[in-house]
Amino acid sequence: MVRGDQIYVMRPLMGMDGVYEHHGIDCGDGTVIHYSKRGDEPTIARTSHEVFSWNRPVFVKQYTTAYMPDVVVERAESRLGERRYDLMNNNCEHFATWCKVGRNESKQLTEYGLDVRRLDPFASRQWIREAEEGDPMKAIALYNQAMGNLTVTQNQLQAQYNQAQDQVLTWHRTADLALKQGREDLARAALERKVKFKREAEKIQNQLAQLIETQETLKRNTTSLRQKLV
Structure with missing residues (x-):
């Protein structure tokens, strides 16, 4: 050790x-x-x-x-x-x-089978399509369920994004330390890891943007359905 x-x-x-x-x-x-x-x-x-x-x-x-x-x-x-x-x-x-x-x-x-399951960030889009073909009351119930699902998923994606950003900063720090110690090989490997996590962060950021778009669609559709029931 x-x-x-x-x-x-x-x-x-x-x-x-x-x-x-x-x-x-x-x-x-x-x-x-x-x-x-x-x-x-x-x-x-x-x-x-x-x-x-x-x-x-x-x-x-x-x-x-x-x-x-x-x-x-x-x-x-x-x-x-x-x-x-x-x-x-x-x-x-x-x-x-x-x-x-x-x-x-x-x-x-x-x-142990206790790990928190990762939800499909965009499964709710299928719910939107299915709900629009049914009755308004059932659709509203599905929309509410979808919003809850998306909120959980958004929190998960945000945590993954923060983790990827942390990796970027830490591998940058590792590369600096390696260079100071004259280890160009370790510095090069660290920078490659930095680039990998930077790309991952960008991918998650795009997923978050799509998720927010889905949430806005849900809100618009729910408002429209509620108006039909008035």
């Missing part, structure tokens, strides 16, 4: 040993930054290895591509004191994976 590693230990749950993974970031100085549950509520804190591990074996999460160690620790330090723990959206693995590779993901939730 070295500075910047994403590490984890197997923790017990409800009396059963080794049920789930508890993740953190190794700072390389005998401390780990992780979501600690020692206080009144879970808080991102820097603790000793002993406090993190509970004297259990510590494992390293392996990635083919990840941020440079200094960047990983810098990202972890930027969230010290945070108290926004959420099992489904912001648990210890979400945090550590975000620090290491910039993705707010929890593989455990996916494996």
